[in-house]
Amino acid sequence: MTAVTTQQPSVGQRLAGFGRTLISPRGAVFLLLIVLLIAITLLNPSFAEPSQFIRFIQRVAPVAIVAIGQYFVIVGGEFDLSMGSVVTAQVVIAGNLIGQDESKSLPVLLFMLVFGAFIGLVNGLIVTMLKVPSFIATLGMMLALLGATLYWTGGAATGNPADGFREIGRGGIRDLPVIDILPWSVVVLVVVLVIAIWFARRPFGRTIIALGDNPTTARFSGTRNWWVKTSTFMISSLSATVAGVLLVGYAGVHPSVGRGYEFTAITAVVLGGVVLGGGRGWVVAAAAGAFALEALFTLLNFAGVPSTYRDAVQGAIIILAVAYSATTLRARRKGRALEAPAPLISPDPSSGPSTETSPAPAEEQDAAASARPAPIPSTQRADNETKGGS
């Protein structure tokens, strides 16, 4: 997490840098996560045992993967509210199409991936071509998918798919030393995270950030905005599909699986210090946000908070955490603005999220297909964010 901090020499300086990163907005989520994990361990020491902790990671994996997908959409300046419904739809598809016939697992899995990509493509095209704000477009998609699922199932559970398919979310490599079991979910999460980090560092990943920060400059620099944006929606739908595959194994088929995941994911991404409206953020912090959220739920379970006001406690803590990260971020931005004046202020000072999500009607050109943005000021700033200097 802090391995790339730019201070190098002495241990003391490193520690200071580490501490500064922790209280900085981008590090705040790690601080929160550490505090929560320590609190859980104090309440219940067995939580820190490797075999228990790996189970915790297994449980968080689907949420973290959804958060990683949502990260790309949010950092590109949009929202994807349809993710929860995609999870639900995929879970129901797996349950109904695979049934007890294990040989269908692979074809159905392929179908689910295609279906996920298709939903993302539709979302993306509605947002970019029809200029419907993503909040509305994906809300519509969420309701449409939910309605279709309800129509298909009548709103109640159907049978679980074959055990072989569920093994992906439920099983793992057993009889290992120390951790006892390495759940497949954890493996999938690590793979997804590595791909996401790699992708975010690729020119295309940076283009997404540039686009979220300032679509006009991104367009002038030769970005095909519609394609970049559409691909972020496809990434998020695909990540929801992967989460659905894990959840069908972990929990089973029920129309309530995936409910609320879009908000959990958005909350996790924001907890991770990613700015709504786009243009800055770090994918690892977004995943850490998912871990922090789940750790919070676990803490409330362990603390024995009565079920009747559990939601209220959750809500208060989430708001406080996000408020902290928002205030420190604002404070730091002010400080930084003084240090390095010119390139930090984006060309349109009054740009709020609303102006960013509807990137001007005059967006005809999509030639000049270079996906590599020119080094425009905002991109430079985003790079700083991504690498983590402070």
Add this chain to the structure above:
Amino acid sequence: MRRRYTVASAMVGALALMALAGCTTDPNVAAPSEDAGATEEAVEWFDQELYDKQYAERSVVPEGPEGQPWLQHINAEMTDTSAYASTGAKKACFANASISNPWRQTGWITMNEQLKVLQEAGAISEMETRDAQDSDDTQIADIDYFINEGNCDIYLISPNSTAAMTPAVERACDTGKPVVVFDRGVQTDCPVTFIHPIGGFAWGIDTAEFLIEELEPGSKVVALRILPGVDVLEQRWAAAEKLFSENDIEAVDYFTGADPTEIKKIISDELAKGDVDGIWMDAGDGAVAAIEAFEDAGVDYPVMTGEDEMSFLRKWKETGLTGLAPVYSNFQWRTPLLAAQKIFAGEEIPKEWVLPQSPITAEEVDQYLEANDGMPDGHYAKFGGEDLPGYPQVWQDRIIP
């Protein structure tokens, strides 16, 4: 720049609230006012008189035709319906709360099969149904639509919630046409009959007594509850909680929204905290996920109460755990239409029609598994439709009408 962050923060706040609201299945029944303290809540839902009544009704031998539990009744006070006697086929109007859980879906399928029988017999011409989709507002509008434009001969109402639906039911009564209420109740006795199984307290008593008998004093029970604020569910827990605390069983309750992910997390956390000896559920939806959590953690199965849903009965049999399947008699979905037939025939029917409600025990589980062989997992063993023409195909296909 600052404005951007203010807006962003505000949106995050709104999203967090929406996320929390999204955790419950029905915003209407989970209003913030329900979030009182845990102890207050138990007092609120616990009703000693009703508890004693249902406690006694459990051991009463029901009256009525043998082998047709949907026509049997317990301690009935009969009411005269000769004023409604009339010939010819009648139009029934059905205001349904929802079909959003497998129990209601199974009942809804059975009700439609019963309707076909009565249509052939010439008692009912048609049934117009409006599904309120778990919304009080929608159901009030549905009932008013029936009153004003439905051209109904009889109103069948399965209320979404008790207090909110009372005025609408009273308006239906004011039309002078017969009103039949079933499943959840309303706070008025204007309907001709109110049909329901014994009730939530009886469920709570049956299940809690079973767990208390099977477990040592001081054992820990995790209670998995669907959602707060629905009387039939709250009463189940109120009775069980009372008995657990009187008998030195440590019970901790959670709301799950019947989401298997949530259930699995809760059980895993509880198992990480310490031993869990028993699982109590206020509805069987998600029972399999709870059992799987024990398998994944590699610990012994708990003593468990689920419901007569096939998924639970099958898992119960497969694992050989010590279990009980309490029943909220699904066959009650047949009774309202049969009551309508009796009302138009001018026959006496019970004013409060209490249907039998008895759990499926370990001795009976094989028999019910065999009788419902080939039925889908969401099917309910005591659905009571074996003598209807579509049996078994209609329930096996489970096409929601």
